[in-house]
Amino acid sequence: MPTGFHFKQALTDQGWQQNVSVAVSDTGYFGTLVQDDNPNNYPEIAQPVVPGMPNLHSHSFQYAMAGLSEVRRNPVDSFWSWREKMYYFAHNVSPEDLHAITAKLYMELLKGGYTEIVEFHYLHNDLDGGYYATPEELSAAILSAATRTGLSLTHLPVFYAHANFGGVAPQDAQRRFINSREQYVRLIEALKSQKTGHNLGVAPHSLRAVTEEEMNWLLELRNDMLPDCPVHIHVAEQTKEVDDSIAHSGKRSVAALMDQAPVDKAWCLIHSTHLDDDEVAAIANSGATVGLCPLTESNLGDGIFRAVDFLAADGHFGIGSDSNICTQAMQELRTLEYSQRLLHRQRNILCSEQLPNVGSYLWQKAAQGGARAAGRAIGRIAAGHRADFVEVAFDQNGIMAAVSAEAVLDFHMFSGQKADISAVYVAGARVISDGQHPQQDAIDASYVSTMQRLAQKL
Template structure:
């Protein structure tokens, strides 16, 4: 059995195709792209390859707004935000984690994401005791993805130390902590649960950062996951860069590139603060820079040097990270406008081959995101997973004669939701702009939020 989507315009690696049909089978993979079978009566307007949200901590969505009050003395930064986050997470039960994750995945799908990569470090009970099933909270993330239908790459996090000096985890971090032995057991338990997941599920690993994992931990992660994605926070904050240099004699990205086999499987999350040499070396490595522009702006992290990095052949992907906002178009827009503010010019991320700012951003995020999450997707072509996004065909704002203009208008101008339909590995999870499981998932999330409100 196969399904077929007709579209007036389809973005493919060969460019835009008009009046085209995209077919896919029960395996969730595209089997045909072409004019045969095109049905104008059922056609969507614009069909795009889906984009993976390559970095998300889903539970943080529920605390959106709780860290926007100025601290005494007026010194607010990433580190003060982190204290609020630690207090919040102690109230979360496994049931809460699942309900929040399912709602986040619904919001992602309605925004146009087809896959979620959960950078998951909330492993244990408050106080640090293990659940009877060590993989309890990972199983909850997987259960949420079953409910939402979104593609999932699960990235269990190794988090061992409270700093590069090897100090013990501090208050608020005890739900994260694993030494290598405990993490190996946790990873085995997660592997056991993953047998029930769809065939497009991917399991990777995430050494949290050089602040939280030593060389032995990095090596252990590589041994546990010899083939899947490897994600790590790197160079998000100036204080972090200074601390890593003081203890390891190299900056975070410099250290990873020099000491680890960084290649196409790796995704360095944020990588905000880079030297010119790190820019070119990271691009040459083939790794993906995992950019989270809205969160990086919200936390005051800084601006990633996207233009020189992309000009050097670097790969990027997009993540919603803290999920204070979930909007694919907004992430791409924020990435571009931050570059404009930094260099005081316009239309920075584009090229002679792809002068459309929106298309350039979209295609790089689609291909880089698929690479980062280990998913055979990111383009519309035969053999790829049917991760597909259709834009609404009833918005005059998007109805321009040139399809590139449609992408530019969506990313830089549209205020109302523009996504009409989403397929994840062929699963039709958004129809007419709304997730197919929206109401029951939203009701459960609302009940969870009421409970957390009373607890906090």
């Protein structure tokens, strides 16, 4: 691994800077950035460099469903009918299948500009719903795929106990997701004992799936076993959930969560699509990050997040690929901006006086919010942060030669082309070169073999 780099153009905390030299420690962290003519003779990177993007929400097994659930078999097709198909598919995935799917996904996410993945993992049990002899059997498939591909992982084992508010008994279709408290403790203990270098957190699935008493227990467990670790939860993705929450407690979903739990900067509220004014302010004031998954939310017909109001309240956000129908970070951000344009009937909405270029603003804010959600010093080209960065390639037609550094991300994000990412680095080590992964052929072959069998189940 190089001891440092010289960037001709880099997106830093000060915006786009030219001729930046930076040392990298043995553990893969940036030193102080210096603008100079590369007196240390570090390897020079001529192409524009941006911070690696954290992906703050993923269900890796769903990648194998991408593009295979776009046939209407219900007059009122929705998230809830899609969920039934997802449950059915989940019943057929073995640990070996999960490793093959996840390795392929994580390789593609690296090529799409992501350098950290937060895996919201609720596929715990055997095909019949029974516990594996080793409680971490399926989690281990995730961890090994991350290690194999070089994508840094924050693993969130999900506690999932009920089908709806009020402790409704789980459905048989949810049998692979359900854990007892004792089994969940065993899972956390087993994962803590593995020295993989990956990060660990906890995740109550949703207010639908976890009672208030179980939430209190889970947070006490976190304080005892994983103090200060990230806490992620699905909330307010669907209007039905908000309506059910009101029927159960008299409060909307986010308002109920704020009453139940000490939500702070360690928390990430996934989706938060349907909010009233008080909830927008409450999340922003708590310091929590909102986890937006624009392409999945569009695919499932969830709704549009109140981004303008939330950012006006100084809220934090990041992006996730969720159901993994797309592996390109720039496409998630483009969809986020376009959703706001459609909602407000304006252009160039998500930007600031300091960063008036929409592409640069979205990338920087999402990278920093994703880092916050992962609980790691990532998402910035800055001293003390892990040396995760992405080389954005010059376009083959030479148009970018006439484009300013500030417009590089605008060009790639909004030109309608697939972003051409030439190289990706995690902790200073290059994991993608010329758009390719060193284990690409083997990972592809394993994935194709797995999909030839699993696709028949869809």
